[in-house]
Amino acid sequence: MLGIVYPIGNCLYLNITNRCTNHCIFCIRYKSKLFNQKHPLWLDHEPTVEESIEAIGDPSKYNEIVFCGYGEPLIRLDIVKEVSKHLRSLSPTPYPLPPKLRINTNGQANLFWGRNILPELKGLVDRMVVSLDAQNAKVYNQICHSEFHEKAYPAVIEFIKEAKKYIPEVIASAVELPEVDVAACRKIAKNLGVKFKIRPYYEEKYVRA
Numbered sequence: 465m466l467g468i469v470y471p472i473g474n475c476l477y478l479n480i481t482n483r484c485t486n487h488c489i490f491c492i493r494y495k496s497k498l499f500n501q502k503h504p505l506w507l508d509h510e511p512t513v514e515e516s517i518e519a520i521g522d523p524s525k526y527n528e529i530v531f532c533g534y535g536e537p538l539i540r541l542d543i544v545k546e547v548s549k550h551l552r553s554l555s556p557t558p559y560p561l562p563p564k565l566r567i568n569t570n571g572q573a574n575l576f577w578g579r580n581i582l583p584e585l586k587g588l589v590d591r592m593v594v595s596l597d598a599q600n601a602k603v604y605n606q607i608c609h610s611e612f613h614e615k616a617y618p619a620v621i622e623f624i625k626e627a628k629k630y631i632p633e634v635i636a637s638a639v640e641l642p643e644v645d646v647a648a649c650r651k652i653a654k655n656l657g658v659k660f661k662i663r664p665y666y667e668e669k670y671v672r673a
Contacts, residue, residue, distance in 0.1 A: 467533075468511050468519035476526040476563070478519075478547070479533025480540050481510050485572045486616075487609040488597075490639050490665055492534075507534070513546045523551055523563055528591075532568035541573065541581055548588040566591040571620035575612050582623075586630040593661065594624050596636040599648035607643055624656050637661040 470477050484491075511519065523529055529551065531537035531544055538544060548565055571594040573581050585592075598604035601617035610616035627634045636653035638644050640662055653660035 467507055468516060470533075471526070474527040475530055476520065476523070476528075477530045477532050478516060478537075479507065479535075480516060480531065480537055480543050481533070481535035482507050483539050484534075484536040484570065485539070485576055485611045486536070486570050487611075489607050489609070490641060510540065511543075513543055513550075516543060516547050517550055520547075520551075523554065526563040528564045528566055530566045530568060532566075536570050536572070536576075537567055538569050538573035538581065539576060541577065541584070545584060545588060548585075552588060564590040566593065568593045568595075570595045570608075570610075571623040572610065572612060572616055574623055574626070575615060575619045580626060582626050582630045589631050591633040591635070592627050592631045593635045593637050594620065594627065594658075595638070595663075596620060596624070596649055596652065597638050597644065599645040599652065603643050603645075607641065621652075621656070624653075624658055628657060633659070635659040635661050637663050639663045639665045641665055 467479055470479065520529065531547075544567065551563075551565060565588065567585075567589055569592065597608055597620075598606075598617065601614065604610075604617040604620075605614065608616065612619065624634060624636055636649070636656065636658050637660070638646060638649040640646065646662060650660045
């Protein structure tokens with residue numbers, strides 16, 4: 465099956481689902497079935513743990529393995545946990561582990577699962593990038609179109625707060641769009657006590673995941 469993994473630089477990205485609770489106006493999945501014009505990421509079925517591990521191959525070749533693809537990885541929480549446990553088992557000590565493990569998420573997993581899933585990721589994940597994506601709920605709803613509607617944005621904020629308790633490094637991110645006040649988003653991240661990252665938007669081509 466094509467599209468389970470795709471390398472960018474020294475990172476290997478793991479694409480495990482097409483499903484997502486957001487329908488963002490800026491998402492590459494609505495523009496192309498190919499990421500970076502070369503990686504076919506639209507899955508014909510969701511990979512198993514075994515298929516995901518086989519697709520990764522030798523993880524020591526990478527600085528970081530990232531759960532990030534055409535869907536929201538934490539919709540497949542059990543796969544994330546089992547693959548992460550496998551990768552952790554390859555190292556004699558939990559930290560540092562070559563490679564590091566990261567999750568890129570929309571921050572709605574606790575809404576999706578109806579419980580706080582972050583304690584289940586403690587000791588498995590080194591870094592988490594949460595898509596804040598807006599300075600307030602109104603803008604978030606305009607550009608992200610979550611299935612959870614008005615519940616989504618406050619849940620993302622709470623998810624970021626909670627993630628700090630269990631994940632060593634948490635980063636809030638936002639896409640550069642005219643609707644998004646990047647300075648305000650940066651301030652929100654600072655007030656939440658996490659780092660901030662801008663994700664560039666390209667109308668025709670994405671160069672980063």
